[in-house]
Amino acid sequence: MNISSADLTALLLTLRLAATVTALLLLVGLPLAWWLARTRSRWQAPVAALVALPLVLPPTVLGFYLLLALGPQGPLGQLTDALGLGSLAFSFSGLVIGSMLYSLPFVVQPLQAAMASLGDRPLEIAATLGAGPLDRFFSVVLPLIRPGLITAAVLGFAHTLGEFGVVLMIGGNIEGETRVVSVQIYDHVEALAYAEAHGLSAVMLGLSFSMLLALYLLQPRGVRVRA
Amino acid sequence: MIKAAVTLRYPGAADDALQLDLNLPGQGVSAIFGPSGAGKSSLLRCLAGLQACRADIRINGVIWQDATSCMPTHRRQLAYVFQENSLLSHLSVQGNLDFAMKRAAAPVSQARYAELLDILRVGELLPRPAALLSGGERQRVALARALVVQPKLLLLDEPLAALDGTHKRDILELLDTLRDLIEAPLIYVTHALDELTRLADHLVLLEQGHVVAQGPLRTVLARTDLAHRLGDQAGVVIEAQVSARDPRWRLMQVRWDNGQLWLRDSGEALGSAVRVRILARDVSLTLSEHVDTSIVNRLPVQISEINSSAEDAMAVIRLSSGQADILARTTARSLDHLGLEAGMSVWAQVKSAALVR
Numbered sequence: 001m002n003i004s005s006a007d008l009t010a011l012l013l014t015l016r017l018a019a020t021v022t023a024l025l026l027l028v029g030l031p032l033a034w035w036l037a038r039t040r041s042r043w044q045a046p047v048a049a050l051v052a053l054p055l056v057l058p059p060t061v062l063g064f065y066l067l068l069a070l071g072p073q074g075p076l077g078q079l080t081d082a083l084g085l086g087s088l089a090f091s092f093s094g095l096v097i098g099s100m101l102y103s104l105p106f107v108v109q110p111l112q113a114a115m116a117s118l119g120d121r122p123l124e125i126a127a128t129l130g131a132g133p134l135d136r137f138f139s140v141v142l143p144l145i146r147p148g149l150i151t152a153a154v155l156g157f158a159h160t161l162g163e164f165g166v167v168l169m170i171g172g173n174i175e176g177e178t179r180v181v182s183v184q185i186y187d188h189v190e191a192l193a194y195a196e197a198h199g200l201s202a203v204m205l206g207l208s209f210s211m212l213l214a215l216y217l218l219q220p221r222g223v224r225v226r227a
Numbered sequence: 228m229i230k231a232a233v234t235l236r237y238p239g240a241a242d243d244a245l246q247l248d249l250n251l252p253g254q255g256v257s258a259i260f261g262p263s264g265a266g267k268s269s270l271l272r273c274l275a276g277l278q279a280c281r282a283d284i285r286i287n288g289v290i291w292q293d294a295t296s297c298m299p300t301h302r303r304q305l306a307y308v309f310q311e312n313s314l315l316s317h318l319s320v321q322g323n324l325d326f327a328m329k330r331a332a333a334p335v336s337q338a339r340y341a342e343l344l345d346i347l348r349v350g351e352l353l354p355r356p357a358a359l360l361s362g363g364e365r366q367r368v369a370l371a372r373a374l375v376v377q378p379k380l381l382l383l384d385e386p387l388a389a390l391d392g393t394h395k396r397d398i399l400e401l402l403d404t405l406r407d408l409i410e411a412p413l414i415y416v417t418h419a420l421d422e423l424t425r426l427a428d429h430l431v432l433l434e435q436g437h438v439v440a441q442g443p444l445r446t447v448l449a450r451t452d453l454a455h456r457l458g459d460q461a462g463v464v465i466e467a468q469v470s471a472r473d474p475r476w477r478l479m480q481v482r483w484d485n486g487q488l489w490l491r492d493s494g495e496a497l498g499s500a501v502r503v504r505i506l507a508r509d510v511s512l513t514l515s516e517h518v519d520t521s522i523v524n525r526l527p528v529q530i531s532e533i534n535s536s537a538e539d540a541m542a543v544i545r546l547s548s549g550q551a552d553i554l555a556r557t558t559a560r561s562l563d564h565l566g567l568e569a570g571m572s573v574w575a576q577v578k579s580a581a582l583v584r
Contacts, residue, residue: 125309129372130302130376
């Protein structure tokens with residue numbers, strides 16, 4: 001197995017990307033999942049469908065639209081340009097945005113399922129004990145959905161690690177900025193450097209498997225229903 | 228005073244689930260009684276603000292809800308004990324108590340806290356996870372948690388319904404013990420008359436979302452027009468005092484103004500206040516005193532009201548025995564046969580009476 005310094009750079013970049021994306025997705029995903037789990041709005045179904053879209057959409061399609069949106073002519077591109085940030089396409093920030101959209105359902109759906117299975121009772125109990133809405137969310141909802149929270153974080157992280165199509169479309173191939181492991185492996189294969197491709201691929205396989213293994217070992221079997 | 232005018236209609240329903248006007252005393256135990264589906268739990272949820280409804284709710288002068296404002300549940304300073312699972316399952320027993328104390332406007336003093344935990348035998352449960360308690364333990368902890376926050380209103384939604392006989396008696400006993408320690412008004416929802424005859428001072432009869440009757444327990448239970456709704460359970464309660472005992476036959480006498488009964492001696496001290504329940508079906512009437520009968524309790528009474536209808540074979544008669552009312556149920560034929568009329572003096576034979584408190 002050969003791990004070159006370029007491989008290592010790609011690996012560290014990928015981990016940094018996955019960590020950033022997971023943290024941001026939990027921040028965005030918690031309120032979004034809460035809304036999806038509790039609302040009776042007629043917008044619930046369209047929003048739920050939108051969130052699930054990356055599950056079925058080819059990553060290249062998502063990447064293509066993102067490229068248009070983030071590029072200098074796109075609405076987001078013009079916005080970031082006006083703010084003096086320049087174009088986000090072919091940058092780490094652009095990758096973060098793309099990966100967040102790509103991994104959104106993997107974070108939101110476990111959270112939403114855990115929140116929906118809570119039912120009203122724990123919240124009603126907390127309300128009668130004097131806890132306001134925000135208090136209830138942090139002191140009752142979060143501790144009760146911990147298994148779902150862990151699942152969401154691990155799936156979001158693992159899924160971002162393996163991203164390829166979206167990165168290729170909007171990130172390109174800039175070392176240390178957008179060249180993640182999957183792209184690096186692709187480059188190795190293109191160059192017929194199979195030994196190098198093997199090295200990185202094995203690392204990814206091991207990493208992904210150990211994360212999922214940890215998840216399934218640590219989580220209770222089935223849905224935990226407590227009295 | 229507790230005043231609550233509540234109207235509740237579920238979306239899509241043709242009729243109101245609740246349409247009532249409650250007037251309850253500002254202290255003591257008020258029981259809400261009715262068959263299942265009468266809207267008892269919905270009413271409690273409306274009072275707590277857990278169920279959105281149109282309402283005007285005032286608790287001892289504080290407006291909880293009116294036409295223009297609705298205080299959210301967490302500001303209402305109430306305590307709620309659900310039928311089961313009132314505890315936060317991710318916390319220990321101690322965690323549950325702390326959760327409530329931390330958010331309470333005026334939690335109890337250390338001394339009272341210790342006293343309540345002691346009475347409810349919660350001390351040894353403190354480190355246990357709430358999710359691993361038995362049904363009886365859960366309700367004891369829920370009661371402790373409800374009392375340590377000193378709520379302005381205590382709501383109990385059939386707290387015994389999910390328990391078996393032994394635990395039911397245990398919690399009922401504890402509730403009775405705690406009555407004097409509870410300063411807040413307590414609203415107790417139940418469909419078991421034996422629970423409320425023991426605990427309640429005030430009674431609300433609920434049927435299909437409407438108040439059929441409300442008032443002091445003794446008054447409501449003595450109404451002849453309500454007796455048919457209670458069926459075999461119809462009957463009065465009488466507040467009395469233990470006045471004598473007969474050790475030879477293991478009997479004790481309870482007395483009220485111008486009335487008395489002999490009951491099986493259950494060990495209460497002489498002079499202690501007791502509550503006796505007499506079912507209407509256990510009272511029969513004679514025109515003269517029969518001494519050649521096995522029935523020990525024969526009371527001279529006056530007929531104050533007769534309620535009979537042509538469609539019903541049974542009639543309900545209200546009798547006054549001194550200051551107390553007694554209901555008797557007889558067949559309409561006996562009524563006619565004996566020529567009973569309001570105002571007549573007759574003898575009531577009481578086949579059995581139970582000490583409920």
